[in-house]
Amino acid sequence: MQVSSTDHLTIGEVTRRTGVPASALHFYERKGLIFTTRNGGNQRIYERHMLRRISLIIVAKRLGIPLADLAAAFATLPGDHAPTQEDWQRVSRTWKRQLQERRQILENLEHELTGCIGCGCLSMKACALLNPYDTLQEDGPGPVRLQDPPRRNPSRRATRR
Known part of the structure; x- marks a missing residue:
C-alpha cells in the first residue's frame, strides 16, 4: 500500500508509531517542536512528516541535546508542510557542527577527568x-x-x- 506524505495520523497512531506518550506529544506541541491541526471532532491530527520530528526529538533526548537546541534547529523548518531534502540537509549540517562541538567537550572531559x-x-x-x-x-x-x-x-x- 502506497502512503501519501499528506496522510494525517491521529494521536493514538502517532503514539503507537513513535512510542511517545500522548502527554509528551502535547508538551512538544506546546514547546513548538511539533504541530497539529484539528479535525471536525476537535481531535488532534498530525501530518505524517511530524513522525520524523518526533523521532529526532527521541534521538536528541537520548544524546542529551537540550530541547532548546532542537527548537532552534526546527525553527528553520516549515511547520505547515513536509520539509524538503534541502531543508533537512541544512539542519543536519548545523547539528553535525553542534555534535562535533559536544564530542570535543566530552573528549576534553575524558582527558581531564583524573x-x-x-x-x-x-x-x-x-x-x-x-x-x-x-x-x-x-x-x-x-x-x-x-x-x-x-x-x-x-x-x-x-x-x-
Missing part, C-alpha cells in the same frame, strides 16, 4: 601543579577548563595549556 578541571578544589596533586593557588578562578566560576566554550579572562595571558 586531572585538573579548574574547579578550584586543589584536592589533587595535578590541581596543585596545573592550577597553583587556584589561579584559574580569574577565568570564571566552575570547571573553567571544561567550559563550553572555555571562558578566558582577557587581562590574563593563558600559558597553561
Whole structure:
C-alpha cells in the first residue's frame, strides 16, 4: 500500500508509531517542536512528516541535546508542510557542527577527568601543579577548563595549556 506524505495520523497512531506518550506529544506541541491541526471532532491530527520530528526529538533526548537546541534547529523548518531534502540537509549540517562541538567537550572531559578541571578544589596533586593557588578562578566560576566554550579572562595571558 502506497502512503501519501499528506496522510494525517491521529494521536493514538502517532503514539503507537513513535512510542511517545500522548502527554509528551502535547508538551512538544506546546514547546513548538511539533504541530497539529484539528479535525471536525476537535481531535488532534498530525501530518505524517511530524513522525520524523518526533523521532529526532527521541534521538536528541537520548544524546542529551537540550530541547532548546532542537527548537532552534526546527525553527528553520516549515511547520505547515513536509520539509524538503534541502531543508533537512541544512539542519543536519548545523547539528553535525553542534555534535562535533559536544564530542570535543566530552573528549576534553575524558582527558581531564583524573586531572585538573579548574574547579578550584586543589584536592589533587595535578590541581596543585596545573592550577597553583587556584589561579584559574580569574577565568570564571566552575570547571573553567571544561567550559563550553572555555571562558578566558582577557587581562590574563593563558600559558597553561
